[in-house]
Amino acid sequence: MENLPARTETNRREMDRTWRCPTVKTSTYGAPRSATYHPHIVGGLYLHCKYFGANSAADRTLHYNEAPFPPLTPGPHLENPFMARSFPCCAYFLLVTCLAAPYRTPVWAGDWPTYAGHATRNHATSDALPNQLLLQWQYQSPQPPRSAWPNSKRLDFDRTFHPVIADGKVLFGSSADDTVTALDLQTGRVAWQFTADGPVRFAPACWQDRAFVASDDGYLYALALADGRLLWKHAASPDRQLVLGNGRLISRWAARGGPVVFGNTVYYAAGIWPSDGVFVHALECQTGEVVWSQTDLGTLEMDQPPGGARAESGIAPQGYLLADEEHLY
Template identity: 50%
Template sequence: MHCPALRVSLLLILLFALKGGAARASDWPMWRLDPARSAHTEQRLPESLHLQWVHRLPQLEPAFKNERLQFDVGYEPIVKDGILFYGSSQTDSVTALELKTGKQLWQFSTDGPVRFAPVAWKDSVYFGSDDGCLYAVSARTGELQWKFRAVPSRRLILGNRRLISVWPVRGGPVIENDTVYFAAGVWPFEGVFVYALDTATGTVKWVNDRLGFLYGQHPHAAEAFGGVTPQGYLVISDNELIVPCGTAFPARMNKQTGNLIEFELPKPGRTPGGWFTAAGKAARRGETEVTTPVLQFDRDVNSARHENGQNYGPDGKRGLRQQIHLTDRSIKYQTPIPGVEGTIHSLLVAADYLIAVTLEGSIYCLGPEKTTPVTYESPILKITAERSGKPQNFPLPAMFSDQLQAGGYVFMAGMPDASLLNTLLTHSQLHVIFLQNHSGMINSLRQ
C-alpha cells in the first residue's frame, strides 16, 4: 500500500539521523575551530562526561615574557577524523593521538620549536616551525608530503636558548579553500614574509615580502623604517587576511592578492592595553578635582559585535580567553572540570569529547563512556625525575673552560661521542646544541 505520510516520516527520520551523525563526527581542525577563530561550534556535548585519558607533557616556555605575546604558553590541540594533533616547542615536533584511547599514532620532528597549533585540512596536517619552514604531512601516517622553506637563506641565530632561523614562522597558519596562509620573520629590518600556498603541492600563490620596510612615525616620536612583525595566529575575515603583530596594530591584507590594506606603526606615547573612554567632564588645570570616576573600561569595545555582542575576550581581566560556545551552552575556562587538575589554558570539543589543556602541561580527554582513565607520561618527564634524584657530580672534560661550570652553550657537530654527550646532559646549566646533517642519526639521538 502506497503511503505518502509514511514516506515523509521516513525521510524526516533519515534527515535527522544524517544531521545527528554529522554533529557527532564534527571536528575542531584548527586553533579556535575555524579561520575566523570564533570557537563557536554547533556541536553538543553529552550531559555526563567521564575522564578517558590524560597525557602529561613538559610544561611549555613561551617565547616572550609579555603576556600579550604569549601565543605559545600552552599546548593547543586540534582534532580531525578521530585523531588529535598537537605541536610542541619543547620537543620540536607534532604528535598524533587516537582521540578515543589517547594512544600515540606518530610523531614528526622539525629542526626548531613548533609554537603554533597545526591545521588539519582534508587528509593532511600543516604546521610551521622556528626553523623557517612550513610542513605538510599525512594525517594518518605522519609521512612528509612537502616542505616549504619560507626564508631567503639558512642563517641561524640563538633565540629563546635555541638555534633557530633568523626568520622563524611566528605567524600561525590558517587554511581556507585549499590555501594555507602563514608568516615568517619577526624583525622588519631582516625581512618579513607573508605567504599563500597551495595546500596540495606547496606552490606559492602569492608572497608579500615588502612589509618590513614601511616608513612612518615610531613611538619615540621619530620617523624611520619599520614594519609588520607577525606574532600570533593569522585570521581570515571575509576577503581579508589579518596578521597579528603582538602588542602593535595588526596588518590587514587582501587574501586574494596579498596586497596590504592597512597597517599603522605604534603612535608616539602609546600605551598598549586596551580601549578606554572618558565618562565625565574633562578636568582642566586649576579646576576643582573631580570626585567621581571619569575613566572607565569600555567593555563593549572588546565584545565580538558580529557574534551578537557576546564577549569572547578577557572581560578586562588578566588572561587570553575565557570560554568556548556550543549550540546549547558555553563552557567557561574558570569552571572546574571533574578530573582535571591545574589551570585551564585551552578547551575544544570534537565528536562527543571535551579536550581540556592546562598551563601545567597536561592534555585531558573527557567522553561519554565510563571507563578507567589511562595516564600517559612523557619520557622527558621521566628522565627529568630520574636525574633530579641523582647527584650531578660528573666533572666536565678538561677541554671545556671554567666559565662553562656556571652555564653556557655547547655546540657539537660531526659524529657524537656518546660518553661526552651523556656527561654534558647531566649538567642542567648547559644548553647543548648538536648539529648534524644525517637525518637518521638525528632521529636516533632524539629517541
C-alpha cells in the same frame, strides 16, 4: 596512559584548599538528539575555575557535571575556546583529556581542524553538551611549553599547547621539544610524531588528509594525517641564516604567523625582525606551489625601546593568522 581514581566532593574541596589556584574541569561536545559525543579540549574545553586570593571577591565558576579526575599539580595554561583566552591551570602537563557520557559507547562528532575551530577563529560550534561526563583518557606531554615571550602580557600565543582534531586524531605541536604529536582519538595512544628543526609554537591547521605545521626553523611542513609522513615543505625565506632567539637557535625568519587554511589555500607568515624582512605566503594545499607571496610589508621609522633611538620598524607577525573570503589578517 594510567587508571585514574574517582574524584569525590571531599577530595575536590581538599585539592582546592591545598593549591589555592583554579581547578580544572573539562567537558565534551555532544549532540543529544543523535547521541554523538565530541572529545573536548578543542571541540569544547570547559574550565571549572575558582579564583582565590585577590580575586576572591569576584569568584566565578564555569561548572558542568563532576567527572573522575586525577590529582592536579601547578602549571601553565589550558585554553578555553569559548572564552578566547587562557586560564591558569593546576595540571602542569595536563593537555589532552577525553570525556564521554557514562554508560554509552562514545561516537565521535565533527572535527576541530584548526585553532579556534575555524579560519575566522570564532571559537564556536553548534554542538551541544551531554548532561554527564566521565574521563576516558589523559595524555601528559614530557615537557611543558617554553614560551618565546614568557614575561609579555601581549605575546602569549604559545603559553600552552593548542590541540586540534582531524581524521580520528588529536594533534598538537610543542615549543619545548619541537615535535608534532598525533594521538589516537579513541585511546589517547601516540599514533605518530614528527620533529622539526625548531620550536612548533602553533596548532597545526588540517585540510583533507594533511596537517600544516609552522616552525621557528623557518619552514611550513605538510604532514600526512595518517602516519606523519612529510609530504612537502616550504621555506619562508631563500636565506637559511640561523640566529639565537628566545633562548633557541632559530631561523632569522621564524614562521610565527600561525597557519590558516581557507578553501584550498594555506597561508602563513614569517619574520620577527621587520628590518630583516617579513614574508607572507599563500600556497596550494595539495602541492605546496606558491599562489602568491608578499615579501615587502613596508617599514616605518620610529623610536625604539628602551632608549628611544630612531630606527626602521614595522609589522612582525607573531600569532595566529585569520582568513575570510576577502582578507587575510
